[in-house]
Each structure stands twice: as C-alpha cells, then as structure tokens.
Amino acid sequence: MILAPIIATRALRKIYPGSKPGRSLFGGGLALPGAPGMTPRSPTDVVALEGLDLEVAAGEFFGLLGPNGAGKTTTLDILTTRTRPTSGTALIDGADVVRESVRVKQRIGVVPQRPNPDRSLTAIENLLFHAAYFGISKSVALTRARELLAMLGIATRETARVPELSGGQQQRLMIARALIHQPSVLFLDEPTVGLDPQARLALWEILRKLHAEGRTIVMTTHYMEEADRLCDRLAIVDHGRLLAIDTPANLKARAPGGTLLELTLDGDAGGCAGPAGHLPGVLRVETSRELLRVFARRGEEVIAQLIKIVDQAGRTVTNIHLAPPSLETLFISLTGRKLE
Ligand SMILES: Nc1ncnc2c1ncn2[C@@H]1O[C@H](COP(=O)(O)OP(=O)(O)OP(=O)(O)O)[C@@H](O)[C@H]1O
Ligand SMILES: [Mg+2]
The missing domain is CATH 3.30.70.100 (Alpha-Beta Plaits)
Structure with a gap:
C-alpha cells in the first residue's frame, strides 16, 4: 500500500452499453448500480474494466501496459474525467473524479491517444487558448507557452499552423498544452505510437525530464521496451483486469x-x-x-x-x-x- 497516493482507484468498473436502440452511450444509462464481478446486463454490453484497484505515489512514473482493448484508454478517460465509471471510485489528489471533476481537471494534464490540437490555430495560439480556459493571465500564459515550446524543442514552430506541424511536433504541442496550467499529474495515452524511432527517443528524453522535475506521470503503452525503460512501476492489464503490478525489475524477475x-x-x-x-x-x-x-x-x-x-x-x-x-x-x- 502506498501512503497518501496521488491517484487511487477502488473497484473501478466500466461497462459500455451495447447498441440497444434508444440507449445513449454517454447518458444517465451509464450509472448502473453494479457490484464488482456482476455479469453484464446485456449480451452486447462491453465490460471494459472489471474492478480495478490502483494506487500511484506522488512523483512516480507509472505505466499501464496492455494489448489492444485491455482497458488502458478507459482507465485514463475515467481518471481524467472524460468518462464516468459504471461503479467504483477514483481520486486524484483526494478529489473524486465524478463529484469534484473541476478540482481534478486543475490538477491534471492530458495527452490523448490521438493528438487533437485546434487545427485552425497556430502552435502558440493552441497553448494560449488552453491557458485562458484555466483563467491564466495573458502575460503569464505567453511566458509559459514560450518556455514550454522551447523545452519541447519546437520554439521555431511557434507561429506555424497545426497542419504544418509534423506528427511528432503535434505530439509535443499536446504535451505543452497539457502542461500550461502546471498540473501535478500528467497523463499520456500511448504517446509514442506513430513516431519514428528518433522522435520516440526524443520524447522519452522529454518525459524523463518532466519526471525528474518531480511530476507524477501516468502513461499507457503497449511497447514493453518503453514501459521497461521509463516507468518506476507498471500495471499489466488485460481484458480490464490487473494481472500484475510492480517495478519493471521485479516483474521481469517473475518471468519464467x-x-x-x-x-x-x-x-x-x-x-x-x-x-x-x-x-x-x-x-x-x-x-x-x-x-x-x-x-x-x-x-x-x-x-x-x-x-x-x-x-x-x-x-x-x-x-x-x-x-x-x-x-x-x-x-x-x-x-x-x-x-x-
Ligand atoms: N465508447 C465505447 N463504446 C463501446 N465500447 C468501447 C468504447 N470505448 C472502448 N470500448 C471497448 O472497451 C474495451 C477497452 O477499450 P480501451 O479503449 O479502453 O482499450 P485500450 O487498452 O486503450 O486499447 P488500445 O491499445 O487499442 O488503445 C474494448 O473492448 C473496446 O472495444
Ligand atoms: Mg487506448
């Protein structure tokens, strides 16, 4: 058990309702009462998370490792308030992701699985808009945005519009955007998918630096080498269940x-x-x-x-x-x- 974890989930469960007519994916229908281990309600329901208990310590570089469909994005979506759990609880720095989502949002930065910058804006405008959303004054935002662009190695792309940025540059812009309100926890969903080996190594260096500065990082990946090299601790997930959780070294020692x-x-x-x-x-x-x-x-x-x-x-x-x-x-x- 971790003393005062910065992230804590208890029996987190997520069922995506099947394609029944008239049933909304994001409507109130999701708030089904459910005990861990209960069977899905309809044969078409998808059980994405099957009762997840996780704890992450402040300052930890934590990895969620699992194959396609394991439930990695679902876990991140719940922790980042994008999706409500069907049952169970999740706290970020003591704030409940459902009941205190505004507090949670202020504490987290999110880099989604697919980069989603505003394509009609320039790189720096994307950062300034995001800062404004968090109520950061324009002058502070401008200073921070320039610092972040420099730190991420895309300072020269400040006034480039999003379509003019390479995939790797867009990924870095997403990280800058996630950091502009100085969150204590950074979530990244498969951040290196689609990057060439050089861009991947560059991104690893950036993540290491952010970690060294004391930030808590939670990253999903299905690259074992990446999880092994970057993470302090890893959770191996499959079919919405936690199979193992430990340091990479201890997990490898368990390999037969x-x-x-x-x-x-x-x-x-x-x-x-x-x-x-x-x-x-x-x-x-x-x-x-x-x-x-x-x-x-x-x-x-x-x-x-x-x-x-x-x-x-x-x-x-x-x-x-x-x-x-x-x-x-x-x-x-x-x-x-x-x-x-
Ligand atoms: N909005 C949705 N509606 C219905 N089913 C969904 C939805 N999102 C995810 N699922 C299902 O939930 C399960 C977990 O999906 P999730 O996206 O969390 O996995 P993942 O580990 O992120 O996979 P990947 O590595 O492919 O990104 C899968 O079976 C998926 O098909
Ligand atoms: Mg995913």
Missing part, C-alpha cells in the same frame, strides 16, 4: 524460464538437447536445426558447460545470444499471448 541462451552451431543442434537438459539450473531446452535454445536460472553459469556439450557433440558454436527475463515472457506466461 530465467535467462534465455541461444547458441547457433555450425550444424544440427539436435544431439545437444539431452545433455544440456541435465545441467543444473537448466529449466527448458529446445532445438531447431542449428539453434540450441536453453532457458536457465542463471545464464552466465551454464555457458561454459553448454559450449563443452556442443564440442563433445562434434559441433562448433558460431554465435551466442543471451536474453534476460523480459516483460514479454512474463506477459506470455500470464495471458498465453504475445503483447506486441
């Missing part, structure tokens, strides 16, 4: 099979499988033509013995690849599916 060693031989590896399987600490052995694949508790400790076995089988090792336990292997073990 330990280290994966892949030895490429100069010929068929079949004869090596038997002896390799008897080495202490070896959990699983697979061979495929000249590939000898070994899952071992401690990879480094068996390398020498594996090379010896290969040698005794009259073969030579031409390449060795060592892969540490990954979030991918953990995800496969939890869901039986690949993440990406």
Whole structure:
C-alpha cells in the first residue's frame, strides 16, 4: 500500500452499453448500480474494466501496459474525467473524479491517444487558448507557452499552423498544452505510437525530464521496451483486469524460464538437447536445426558447460545470444499471448 497516493482507484468498473436502440452511450444509462464481478446486463454490453484497484505515489512514473482493448484508454478517460465509471471510485489528489471533476481537471494534464490540437490555430495560439480556459493571465500564459515550446524543442514552430506541424511536433504541442496550467499529474495515452524511432527517443528524453522535475506521470503503452525503460512501476492489464503490478525489475524477475541462451552451431543442434537438459539450473531446452535454445536460472553459469556439450557433440558454436527475463515472457506466461 502506498501512503497518501496521488491517484487511487477502488473497484473501478466500466461497462459500455451495447447498441440497444434508444440507449445513449454517454447518458444517465451509464450509472448502473453494479457490484464488482456482476455479469453484464446485456449480451452486447462491453465490460471494459472489471474492478480495478490502483494506487500511484506522488512523483512516480507509472505505466499501464496492455494489448489492444485491455482497458488502458478507459482507465485514463475515467481518471481524467472524460468518462464516468459504471461503479467504483477514483481520486486524484483526494478529489473524486465524478463529484469534484473541476478540482481534478486543475490538477491534471492530458495527452490523448490521438493528438487533437485546434487545427485552425497556430502552435502558440493552441497553448494560449488552453491557458485562458484555466483563467491564466495573458502575460503569464505567453511566458509559459514560450518556455514550454522551447523545452519541447519546437520554439521555431511557434507561429506555424497545426497542419504544418509534423506528427511528432503535434505530439509535443499536446504535451505543452497539457502542461500550461502546471498540473501535478500528467497523463499520456500511448504517446509514442506513430513516431519514428528518433522522435520516440526524443520524447522519452522529454518525459524523463518532466519526471525528474518531480511530476507524477501516468502513461499507457503497449511497447514493453518503453514501459521497461521509463516507468518506476507498471500495471499489466488485460481484458480490464490487473494481472500484475510492480517495478519493471521485479516483474521481469517473475518471468519464467530465467535467462534465455541461444547458441547457433555450425550444424544440427539436435544431439545437444539431452545433455544440456541435465545441467543444473537448466529449466527448458529446445532445438531447431542449428539453434540450441536453453532457458536457465542463471545464464552466465551454464555457458561454459553448454559450449563443452556442443564440442563433445562434434559441433562448433558460431554465435551466442543471451536474453534476460523480459516483460514479454512474463506477459506470455500470464495471458498465453504475445503483447506486441
Ligand atoms: N465508447 C465505447 N463504446 C463501446 N465500447 C468501447 C468504447 N470505448 C472502448 N470500448 C471497448 O472497451 C474495451 C477497452 O477499450 P480501451 O479503449 O479502453 O482499450 P485500450 O487498452 O486503450 O486499447 P488500445 O491499445 O487499442 O488503445 C474494448 O473492448 C473496446 O472495444
Ligand atoms: Mg487506448
């Protein structure tokens, strides 16, 4: 349990009503009374969140990792007051997202899954309009907007209209907009989707900097590497349920099979499988033509013995690849599916 979490959800549940005639998606029909675990009301109803309990500490870089349809955007939409939960509660800095949505909005900045700047405005106008919405004086807003554009590396694009900005520049503008009212929590929904590798790395640097300044960041992603590199803690979600929550290192330590060693031989590896399987600490052995694949508790400790076995089988090792336990292997073990 986290002492005084800045974000706390309790049994958060979301059912999107099915396509019944006369039933509004965003109307009062959403406020169905419901206990966690109850069955959906109609066969066409979609249970997007199945009772989510989450706590995020102030200053944490927190990740929601899950495949398409896991419920990541739904979770963010509820936390950012865009969608009401069907049942359960969510607090941001002590404010209830449903009953105190105005207070919540002042404390959060949101970068949505699809950039949605006002396309008829310039970059800086987008920031100034947003600042005005929060009642920030024009002179303060102008100073802040320029600082943010500079910090995000798009100062030279200040007077460019949105359609003239690249996808990566628009994404940065969305981050600037989310920060103009100086929120304590920044939410980003899949911020690097669609960016080229260079733009992705640049965005990672920006997020690291914002985190280093003490901001709480909540980011969704389905890129394991991104979650692993950036986040202090991760929640792995699938089908609206929390499967695991921990630091990337602890999650990886839970991945089965330990280290994966892949030895490429100069010929068929079949004869090596038997002896390799008897080495202490070896959990699983697979061979495929000249590939000898070994899952071992401690990879480094068996390398020498594996090379010896290969040698005794009259073969030579031409390449060795060592892969540490990954979030991918953990995800496969939890869901039986690949993440990406
Ligand atoms: N407005 C809606 N109406 C009906 N069903 C919805 C709506 N929004 C989301 N869903 C459904 O809820 C489930 C969770 O969707 P959500 O968008 O939260 O997932 P996600 O993890 O963000 O996925 P992605 O990685 O594709 O963005 C999915 O089954 C989705 O089809
Ligand atoms: Mg989504």
